Amino acid sequence: MENKIRLEFTGIGENVALARLVIASLAGQLNFTLSDIEELKVAVSEAVSNSIIHAYSAVPSGIVILEAWQDTDSLVIRISDMGKGIADIQKAMEPAYSTEPDRMGLGFVFMQSFMDDLQVDSEPGKGTTVTLVKKISSDAGTFNSSQN
């Protein structure tokens, strides 16, 4: 049976590590390499941090929803918030663009670099949903099956 998870948590910094841990654990059940798992952790960390820093900057107790499931040869991860939304998604995704000092504007760059697909849906005042897709490496599958 294919695995699926859904986790709701308060948008506080401490829960970014929790989201990473959940995804690393799920990815570990699939045939991801250690390097893939590291990349998944970074992408999830960026998406959840964005919800906390940007979406809920004025609402510290906002809820973040983390969902993940296997879709044939990929792991799909969806991070949703009901925060302030992004007015200009294209601008938000530009490298080095940031609305906050001390931030590098690299969150979406890392998500794009490490994932096979990235989709951002957002509506100002309603919230943002980021969908990350990572293909399960066929090489890793071969390696694992040869171990059995």
Next chain:
Amino acid sequence: MNLEKKYHRDTLVIKIAGEFDLVTAEEFRRVVDPELERRQVRNLVINLGGVSFIDSSGLGVIIGRYKKLSQSGGKLWIAAARPPVRKILELSGIQKIIRFYESEKQALEAVREA
């Protein structure tokens, strides 16, 4: 995150262990900024040897300290980053402005020679 600070003359060495993310970036800022201001630190060496994970929040706080030090004529050096962390640092492009060293000792030697 575990954060240790020590001084070698006018160089502040910060040794970090754990995951360098949104929460720990704030802790880093809270510990390091008063030191930079109070002690008029010229050079900051960040030993990332114990860091198992870094994201753009961790990178952002490093760049922020780099900018602060540059304004006062100081410098920032990174030491001992492990491969997964180094990969993120390289992807961010910060090696164009901040030099990486294999060990804290090598970074401190570079500071002395600078």
